[in-house]
Amino acid sequence: MTNHLAGPVLVLLDHAPDGTLRAPVLELLTLGRRLGSVHGVWLGAEGPGGDVLAALGAYGVDVVDVLDLGGADARLTPVVADALADLSAALGAAALLLTSSFDNKEVAGRLGVRSGAGVVVDASDARVVDGRVVADKTVLAGTWTTSCAVRTPFAVVALKANSAQPEPVASPTQPAVVAHPVTLADDARQAVVVERQERTRSDRPALGEAQVVVVGGRGTDGDFSAVEELADVLGGAVGATRVATDEGWIGHDAQIGQTGVTIAPRLYIGAGVSGAVHHRGGMQASGVIVAVNSDPESPIFEIADLGIVGDLFTVLPQATQELRRIKAAQG
Numbered sequence: 001m002t003n004h005l006a007g008p009v010l011v012l013l014d015h016a017p018d019g020t021l022r023a024p025v026l027e028l029l030t031l032g033r034r035l036g037s038v039h040g041v042w043l044g045a046e047g048p049g050g051d052v053l054a055a056l057g058a059y060g061v062d063v064v065d066v067l068d069l070g071g072a073d074a075r076l077t078p079v080v081a082d083a084l085a086d087l088s089a090a091l092g093a094a095a096l097l098l099t100s101s102f103d104n105k106e107v108a109g110r111l112g113v114r115s116g117a118g119v120v121v122d123a124s125d126a127r128v129v130d131g132r133v134v135a136d137k138t139v140l141a142g143t144w145t146t147s148c149a150v151r152t153p154f155a156v157v158a159l160k161a162n163s164a165q166p167e168p169v170a171s172p173t174q175p176a177v178v179a180h181p182v183t184l185a186d187d188a189r190q191a192v193v194v195e196r197q198e199r200t201r202s203d204r205p206a207l208g209e210a211q212v213v214v215v216g217g218r219g220t221d222g223d224f225s226a227v228e229e230l231a232d233v234l235g236g237a238v239g240a241t242r243v244a245t246d247e248g249w250i251g252h253d254a255q256i257g258q259t260g261v262t263i264a265p266r267l268y269i270g271a272g273v274s275g276a277v278h279h280r281g282g283m284q285a286s287g288v289i290v291a292v293n294s295d296p297e298s299p300i301f302e303i304a305d306l307g308i309v310g311d312l313f314t315v316l317p318q319a320t321q322e323l324r325r326i327k328a329a330q331g
């Protein structure tokens with residue numbers, strides 16, 4: 001019986017175009033250490049900068065594997081899956097952890113097919129039991145937690161953001177950096193990016209990664225200003241119900257639920273949201289659920305940790321004002 005894997009545990013180091021690590025990666029590194037010896041995998045021949053290497057050492061990474069994709073585009077999932085399949089085979093890796101974004105889930109699926117690995121996506125935890133990776137995930141609108149044991153020697157687990165508390169190690173490591181040239185199969189190059197247009201950036205965190213999400217529903221009647229102001233004072237993201245996105249009050253990428261994004265922030269605040277089953281499916285795994293609704297019979301109060309019966313246009317500005325006051329007092 002062992003609770004550590006023999007082969008390396010690869011962690012895909014998702015990073016922003018400026019080379020900074022995306023926040024959920026630190027959670028993966030924390031979880032990865034519990035499974036075995038962690039190799040960070042960096043896509044792009046330039047490798048991580050000094051600050052990033054120091055951060056990886058602070059999280060106990062033993063080796064950083066730098067994959068030179070030979071000019072292929074690291075945003076294309078067949079390219080990433082192909083490169084990771086080669087690396088995992090070459091290193092005899094026991095597991096790969098990656099964040100459960102849309103793209104990474106596709107990478108996980110492709111990698112599973114390519115390498116014969118057992119795949120678990122949208123997981124909330126992972127551990128080793130009797131030499132096997134076991135991953136937990138919430139299902140059926142967050143009402144059940146299931147544990148999935150991966151029966152193959154190589155496990156691929158995509159973990160949802162906010163699944164673990166990032167914890168640095170007591171004694172930082174000095175990760176060895178190892179470069180790997182990658183030879184991509186022809187079918188990994190069948191699609192190429194022909195044009196890119198960057199959207200206007202918001203300073204808010206990405207919806208799927210945010211620790212705090214403030215959500216507006218039909219009750220906003222199209223005025224999201226109170227929702228946005230509360231999100232901003234909390235450093236959170238803005239989400240919406242399908243009614244709000246269908247009405248065109250906010251983009252479809254903000255939709256949370258069965259046909260939208262699944263989130264599990266530490267704090268969810270729903271304003272003018274009824275808590276329909278299709279919406280719950282995407283948010284019920286949130287840590288603390290706060291609901292502001294003028295109807296005391298609204299179903300969202302069944303799942304709320306804190307329910308406020310009131311008009312969102314009164315309650316939200318009061319909360320925002322008070323939070324601003326507290327922040328100002330704290331300097």
Ligand SMILES: Cc1cc2nc3c(=O)[nH]c(=O)nc-3n(C[C@H](O)[C@H](O)[C@H](O)COP(=O)(O)OP(=O)(O)OC[C@H]3O[C@@H](n4cnc5c(N)ncnc54)[C@H](O)[C@@H]3O)c2cc1C
Nearest residue numbers: 217218219241242257258259260272274278279294295312
């Ligand atoms: C196949 C399918 C898939 C779906 N997928 C999704 C999905 O992914 N995500 C999703 O969200 N929905 C989805 N839906 C729609 C879902 O069933 C609900 O219709 C939707 O979630 C309701 O949105 P809502 O809570 O904003 O609106 P409503 O249900 O109309 O609720 C509005 C709430 O606002 C309250 N309110 C009104 N005014 C105020 C005020 N001033 N202050 C405070 N509270 C106020 C009301 O009391 C009410 O409870 C799907 C439906 C189907 C059929």
